[in-house]
Amino acid sequence: AQKVTQAQTEISVVEKEDVTLDCVYETRDTTYYLFWYKQPPSGELVFLIRRNSFDEQNEISGRYSWNFQKSTSSFNFTITASQVVDSAVYFCALREVDYKLSFGAGTTVTVRA
Amino acid sequence: DADVTQTPRNRITKTGKRIMLECSQTKGHDRMYWYRQDPGLGLRLIYYSFDVKDINKGEISDGYSVSRQAQAKFSLSLESAIPNQTALYFCATSDYPSGTNTDTQYFGPGTRLTVL
Numbered sequence: 001a002q003k004v005t006q007a008q009t010e011i012s013v014v015e016k017e018d019v020t021l022d023c024v025y026e027t028r029d030t031t032y033y034l035f036w037y038k039q040p041p042s043g044e045l046v047f048l049i050r051r052n053s054f055d056e057q058n059e060i061s062g063r064y065s066w067n068f069q070k071s072t073s074s075f076n077f078t079i080t081a082s083q084v085v086d087s088a089v090y091f092c093a094l095r096e097v098d099y100k101l102s103f104g105a106g107t108t109v110t111v112r113a
Numbered sequence: 114d115a116d117v118t119q120t121p122r123n124r125i126t127k128t129g130k131r132i133m134l135e136c137s138q139t140k141g142h143d144r145m146y147w148y149r150q151d152p153g154l155g156l157r158l159i160y161y162s163f164d165v166k167d168i169n170k171g172e173i174s175d176g177y178s179v180s181r182q183a184q185a186k187f188s189l190s191l192e193s194a195i196p197n198q199t200a201l202y203f204c205a206t207s208d209y210p211s212g213t214n215t216d217t218q219y220f221g222p223g224t225r226l227t228v229l
Contacts, residue, residue, distance in 0.1 A: 035217070
C-alpha cells in the first residue's frame with residue numbers, strides 16, 4: 001500500500017500566484033518524520049524541510065510554508081508568490097521507525113512567467 | 114565541492130553488461146542508501162547500509178548488489194543489466210547522532226542509466 005500520496009501530478013501557475021501541494025501519509029507508528037524535497041530540472045534532490053510527528057506547528061521559511069495536520073494525516077506545502085525558479089518536481093516523504101524513507105510519486109510544478 | 118558525488122553521471126549500456134555505479138561522500142555520515150527514480154513512481158529504495166559492516170535490502174533489490182568499501186564509499190552493481198533497469202539512480206547519506214531520534218537524507222546528483 002502506498003504510504004505517501006501526492007494526488008496532484010502536475011500543477012501549472014502563473015508567476016506570483018500561490019500554489020499548494022498536497023501530501024497525505026499513512027502510518028501506524030506514533031513517532032515518524034515527514035520531509036519535503038525539491039527536484040529542479042537539473043535533476044538533483046534538495047532537502048527542504050523535516051517535521052517530526054510531535055510537532056504540529058506550522059513552519060514558514062521565506063516564501064515556503066508547511067501545514068502539518070495529524071488529524072488528517074496531511075503535510076501540505078505552500079509556495080507563496082511563486083517564481084519561475086520554483087518550477088520543479090516536489091516530493092513528500094515519510095520516515096517511520098525502520099529509518100527508511102517512503103516517497104510519494106511527486107508533483108510537478110510549472111511556474112509560467 | 115559537493116558533499117555527495119556519483120560517478121558516472123550518465124551511462125548508456127547494453128543488455129547483459131555488468132555496470133557499477135559509485136557513490137562517495139565527504140559528510141562523514143555512517144548511513145548510505147541507493148534509490149532509483151522512475152517517472153510517476155517517486156524514489157524506491159534498493160539497498161541501504163548503516164555502517165561498513167551492515168548491508169540491507171530495500172524494496173527492490175532484485176538484480177542489484179552493493180559494496181560498502183569504506184565509510185565514504187558505497188557502490189551499486191547491476192550484474193547483468195536489463196532494459197527495465199533504465200532509470201535515474203540516486204545515492205544518499207544520513208547521519209544519526211547519538212542521543213537523537215532523527216536523521217535527514219542528503220542526496221547526490223544522480224546517475225542517469227540507460228540499458229539498451
